[in-house]
Amino acid sequence: MRIRFTKMHGAGNDFVVLDETRGRLGLHADQYRFLADRHFGVGADQILTVRPSTGPGVDFEYVIHNADGGEVEQCGNGARCFFQYVREHGLTDKAALRVHTAAGVIAPAMEPDGRVTVDMGAPVFEPARVPFDAAGLSPQGESLVGPWKLALGTEADSPTVELAVLSMGNPHAVQRVDDVDSAPVAAQGPLIEHHPRFPNRVNAGFLQVLDRRHVKLRVYERGAGETLACGTGACAAVVGGIQQGWLDSPVDVQTRGGLLTIAWDGPGQPVRMTGPAQTVFEGEIDIPA
Numbered sequence: 001m002r003i004r005f006t007k008m009h010g011a012g013n014d015f016v017v018l019d020e021t022r023g024r025l026g027l028h029a030d031q032y033r034f035l036a037d038r039h040f041g042v043g044a045d046q047i048l049t050v051r052p053s054t055g056p057g058v059d060f061e062y063v064i065h066n067a068d069g070g071e072v073e074q075c076g077n078g079a080r081c082f083f084q085y086v087r088e089h090g091l092t093d094k095a096a097l098r099v100h101t102a103a104g105v106i107a108p109a110m111e112p113d114g115r116v117t118v119d120m121g122a123p124v125f126e127p128a129r130v131p132f133d134a135a136g137l138s139p140q141g142e143s144l145v146g147p148w149k150l151a152l153g154t155e156a157d158s159p160t161v162e163l164a165v166l167s168m169g170n171p172h173a174v175q176r177v178d179d180v181d182s183a184p185v186a187a188q189g190p191l192i193e194h195h196p197r198f199p200n201r202v203n204a205g206f207l208q209v210l211d212r213r214h215v216k217l218r219v220y221e222r223g224a225g226e227t228l229a230c231g232t233g234a235c236a237a238v239v240g241g242i243q244q245g246w247l248d249s250p251v252d253v254q255t256r257g258g259l260l261t262i263a264w265d266g267p268g269q270p271v272r273m274t275g276p277a278q279t280v281f282e283g284e285i286d287i288p289a
């Protein structure tokens with residue numbers, strides 16, 4: 001089967017975008033994995049699919065698959081690219097949208113400078129809803145995100161980390177580090193992603209606080225490995241940092257692929273993420289059955 005695609009990125013987090021507004025392509029997990037493959041396919045951290053509205057009050061449905069082929073609930077950098085895609089492809093001329101995702105409705109809108117702001121909804125803190133199995137653990141602080149102390153293994157010398165745990169529609173565990181460039185992202189990322197306390201696995205963030213409004217962040221993403229930026233990871237890191245008293249909204253988040261600005265007014269309030277969305281190229285590809 002030959003399909004059309006658009007390659008996009010948001011702060012270096014890259015996507016293959018597919019249009020299913022005129023009918024389903026019916027792809028399965030192996031085919032999403034093939035599209036994401038950087039050697040045999042197009043190459044992407046996530047595959048984003050545009051579908052028609054699911055009902056009144058929403059303009060489109062937005063479906064996300066990780067590079068490992070698994071469908072996930074939310075993707076922040078993807079949300080900005082989704083918005084750019086539907087406007088560039090004449091699927092809407094609205095400057096603000098409401099988009100249905102597996103995690104609820106998000107609302108992207110155009111900024112005068114060409115960046116996109118997305119209302120990502122309110123963060124979720126209840127461990128069971130992340131989901132995070134906190135049974136038998138005591139939080140290390142009094143904030144809504146814990147933090148929670150976890151051993152990354154069963155050996156006596158296994159590293160122990162303190163993780164702020166929350167959901168931005170998808171699960172995040174964020175630890176503060178002194179220097180993000182030397183942080184053990186490759187070593188600890190997979191151990192945190194697959195830690196048995198996270199039944200759906202988790203995205204692992206490494207946060208360096210520069211001052212109360214500036215941070216650096218790296219994220220080892222569930223189902224994709226370390227990416228150049230993670231939008232929901234930036235939201236989670238800033239919410240966790242505000243909750244623990246380190247940060248004040250809005251916060252500039254420097255990722256390896258670009259700058260995101262995250263604003264949050266506190267529990268129950270939506271997180272607003274602002275950043276770039278860029279089309280790279282379009283093409284057609286034959287996908288194996």
Ligand SMILES: N[C@@H](CCC[C@H](N)C(=O)O)C(=O)O
Binds near residue numbers: 045046170227
């Ligand atoms: N890159 C994304 C997050 C994509 C999904 C994530 N890997 C997960 O499995 O939850 C972003 O920009 O938020």
